[in-house]
Amino acid sequence: MEPVATTSQAGRRRGPLVPRGDGHVRWRAAPSPLPRLRAGHVHVWRSPLDGRGVGGPARTLSAAESLRAARFVRPADRARFVASRAFLRRVLGRYLGQPPQDVRFVSGPQGKPGVFPGGAAPALAFNLSHAGGWAVVGVARGASVGIDIEPTSAHVGLDDLAGVMSPREARAMRSCPPADQARALLILWTRKEAVVKGEGVGLGAALDRIDATRPAEGPDRVCVDGWAAPCWWLARAGPDAAHVGFLAASAPIVQVRYWDDVGRTGSRGHPRAMP
């Protein structure tokens, strides 16, 4: 689908109201060591969960994660959970200079996971999303991040999102050509969920008070009154053309790098510490 575009009062074509959120980004094999994660830089990682990826030894999971894995009824769901947690630990270990099994998590008031604060400042922030056959992780320093992906096969209709759209969002979605509407809704939802996950408030938040459409001008930013982080800057994070995805960061995004998890480690047998 082409993005929904708006036209300025002067008749000039503006940016898309609902930009593409799919895999039209350039993924590269992650080098070792990684480039420095500076202020305003965001790294997005992807890993397939269908067995094509690096996988990850279940032994890198904590006791609590292993217990959670054991509760999955379907072996395929269990395998995906183990693979996504091993991937998350592997990625974070690279920034923290720790073996994956040594990464310690903390939980925010509404369950948003973070890494146990180490000595390094500014603090490392991350967020994970898994859907379809992929897991993605967004990583930044000194800013919070949220990320969400959804498969394009998910069928979303106007009625499904009626209760969670702001008036502006509802107008934008209703004005979409019917052929484009399902995808526009999916993109809108993914943008909104990335922002909600960034703030860590969960889907119990007043979602209809969030306007996740792209501003007609200026940076792609979503602001929400009363939140700890009042504005969120968005970037694409779809792992492939069959998924839409967005990352939201609580500070302006200067650069996004997209890394494929190829499981490379530093010379000491565990990931090299990131500056």
Ligand SMILES: CC(C)(COP(=O)(O)OP(=O)(O)OC[C@H]1O[C@@H](n2cnc3c(N)ncnc32)[C@H](O)[C@@H]1OP(=O)(O)O)[C@@H](O)C(=O)NCCC(=O)NCCS
């Ligand atoms: C977080 C949440 C939005 C995830 O939605 P989802 O589309 O099912 O899942 P995704 O794959 O995108 O993200 C899952 C990951 O998000 C992370 N996560 C969990 N809670 C989170 C939160 N509050 N904020 C941000 N990220 C969170 C975890 O890493 C999780 O990975 P896991 O499944 O391996 O544990 C949803 O589960 C939620 O709203 N949780 C909070 C509960 C809540 O709302 N509590 C208030 C009571 S109303």
